[in-house]
Amino acid sequence: MGKLKKGQRFSVRIDGLSHGAEGVGRINEKVVFVPQAIPGDTAQVQLVHVKDRFAHAVLEDIIDPSPDRIIPSCPHAQECGGCQLQHMSYDAQLQWKRQQVQDAVERIGHLKVPVLPTKGMDTPFGYRNKAQFPLGRDGGQVVMGFFRRGTHNIVDLTQCEVQHPLITRLALQVKETVERLGIEPYDEIAHTGVLRHAVIRVSFSENKLMLVLVTKTKEIPHLDSLIQELVETVPELVSVAQNINPKVTNVIFGPETHLLWGETHLMERIGRMVYAISPRSFFQVNSTQTKVLYDLVKEYADLQGHETVLDLYCGTGTIGLYLAQEAKQIIGVETIQDAVHDAERNAALNGIDNGRFIHGKAEEVVPKLVQDLGKIDCVILDPPRKGCEQVVLDTLAEAKVRQVVYVSCNPATLARDLAHLAAREYKVGSVQPVDLFPWTRHVECVVMMSLGNGLGC
Numbered sequence: 001m002g003k004l005k006k007g008q009r010f011s012v013r014i015d016g017l018s019h020g021a022e023g024v025g026r027i028n029e030k031v032v033f034v035p036q037a038i039p040g041d042t043a044q045v046q047l048v049h050v051k052d053r054f055a056h057a058v059l060e061d062i063i064d065p066s067p068d069r070i071i072p073s074c075p076h077a078q079e080c081g082g083c084q085l086q087h088m089s090y091d092a093q094l095q096w097k098r099q100q101v102q103d104a105v106e107r108i109g110h111l112k113v114p115v116l117p118t119k120g121m122d123t124p125f126g127y128r129n130k131a132q133f134p135l136g137r138d139g140g141q142v143v144m145g146f147f148r149r150g151t152h153n154i155v156d157l158t159q160c161e162v163q164h165p166l167i168t169r170l171a172l173q174v175k176e177t178v179e180r181l182g183i184e185p186y187d188e189i190a191h192t193g194v195l196r197h198a199v200i201r202v203s204f205s206e207n208k209l210m211l212v213l214v215t216k217t218k219e220i221p222h223l224d225s226l227i228q229e230l231v232e233t234v235p236e237l238v239s240v241a242q243n244i245n246p247k248v249t250n251v252i253f254g255p256e257t258h259l260l261w262g263e264t265h266l267m268e269r270i271g272r273m274v275y276a277i278s279p280r281s282f283f284q285v286n287s288t289q290t291k292v293l294y295d296l297v298k299e300y301a302d303l304q305g306h307e308t309v310l311d312l313y314c315g316t317g318t319i320g321l322y323l324a325q326e327a328k329q330i331i332g333v334e335t336i337q338d339a340v341h342d343a344e345r346n347a348a349l350n351g352i353d354n355g356r357f358i359h360g361k362a363e364e365v366v367p368k369l370v371q372d373l374g375k376i377d378c379v380i381l382d383p384p385r386k387g388c389e390q391v392v393l394d395t396l397a398e399a400k401v402r403q404v405v406y407v408s409c410n411p412a413t414l415a416r417d418l419a420h421l422a423a424r425e426y427k428v429g430s431v432q433p434v435d436l437f438p439w440t441r442h443v444e445c446v447v448m449m450s451l452g453n454g455l456g457c
């Protein structure tokens with residue numbers, strides 16, 4: 001069999017899906033990654049990169065489709081980098097996500113723990129409460145949407161299956177008004193222009209919108225007309241803020257944010273709780289599934305009313321406050337100062353007086369907290385994708401915290417951290433995947449770990 005070369009065409013049977021949701025097959029024993037292909041497909045592909053151990057190919061034709069293949073309902077599915085699995089049935093996505101988690105737990109964590117079926121959505125559309133749209137020009141026209149898969153070219157948005165419909169409505173209006181008023185979109189190559197991103201948030205419970213204009217410059221030409229027209233045409237818009245990002249960077253937000261018009265916060269309800277969300281603070285993007293997630297955390301923590309609970313990586317205090325009525329005290333730790341202020345505001349908003357929030361890095365604050373508090377009964381971990389710093393886990397183990405509930409958006413770092421705690425005598429319970437991100441490769445998980453006899457907090 002000859003050596004594989006770029007440009008060659010093959011028929012290949014796809015039998016797996018990579019963690020980036022690319023189809024995986026084999027040609028002459030070499031692993032080939034094929035974006036847009038799914039297990040069960042037989043596809044005609046063309047090789048685009050050939051390396052020593054693997055190759056990349058583009059999908060040219062489906063010769064025999066997988067039983068899980070569906071026709072995407074989104075017209076941008078082929079080109080848009082936002083969703084990776086629009087061509088796979090929702091049931092198959094849920095099964096694949098479970099398998100992804102299982103593989104991570106076994107291969108990275110070397111743990112034998114059950115991974116439960118993924119908790120999916122009844123209606124997995126229109127679920128996102130936040131979108132970040134870059135703006136630019138294409139052929140003289142203002143375009144606004146998502147980056148084309150693997151590039152910084154903007155796919156001009158006309159429709160989006162995963163955003164709340166109000167987000168798309170406001171986005172289309174922003175684009176039209178910006179074009180008409182002649183507000184120049186940012187050009188990332190020349191580093192010229194004004195408007196870099198439109199970040200839009202919606203409250204599902206109140207049907208209200210927040211718009212954050214991320215600009216290169218402090219001045220926004222025709223600002224009053226822009227706001228007036230947006231508010232008149234999209235009456236659900238209640239808050240307009242500006243974030244200034246003058247740097248040459250891929251990072252969306254700059255350091256300065258201020259209100260331009262309307263309300264300072266958007267209010268969202270999860271279960272019995274109301275949360276105030278400011279332009280920059282983290283809030284789970286799927287409000288409906290967040291309730292499923294937080295209810296699981298509550299069930300796993302099984303609080304009786306006498307416990308001291310740490311909510312580490314607490315964002316705007318959402319999880320801790322969700323549990324506060326069942327605990328003696330809740331202490332949140334978070335690095336973003338604005339989020340800490342929001343957490344305090346959220347506590348007051350919900351009449352909760354047994355919660356306090358500390359600004360700082362978990363790895364620096366936790367060792368001091370352990371010394372000050374003496375006994376900590378239960379810890380909620382909800383770190384960013386990179387997982388927990390080892391010192392956090394070690395400190396909790398040394399403090400003999402009996403119950404740890406881990407919420408994770410990255411199965412790989414979750415598996416690593418579970419293994420670390422398992423080596424420190426924690427018993428790892430079953431892993432429950434929750435689908436917060438239908439049609440994408442992402443999955444959230446909740447796991448309970450307990451020290452000793454494994455009773456609740």
Ligand SMILES: C[S@@+](CC[C@H](N)C(=O)[O-])C[C@H]1O[C@@H](n2cnc3c(N)ncnc32)[C@H](O)[C@@H]1O
Binds near residue numbers: 335
């Ligand atoms: C996945 S979010 C979880 C937020 C919150 N638990 C929720 O459900 O909305 C992770 C949070 O950790 C914060 N963070 C990142 N690194 C941190 C660190 N070293 N110490 C404390 N917080 C951190 C981020 O700012 C972000 O708010």
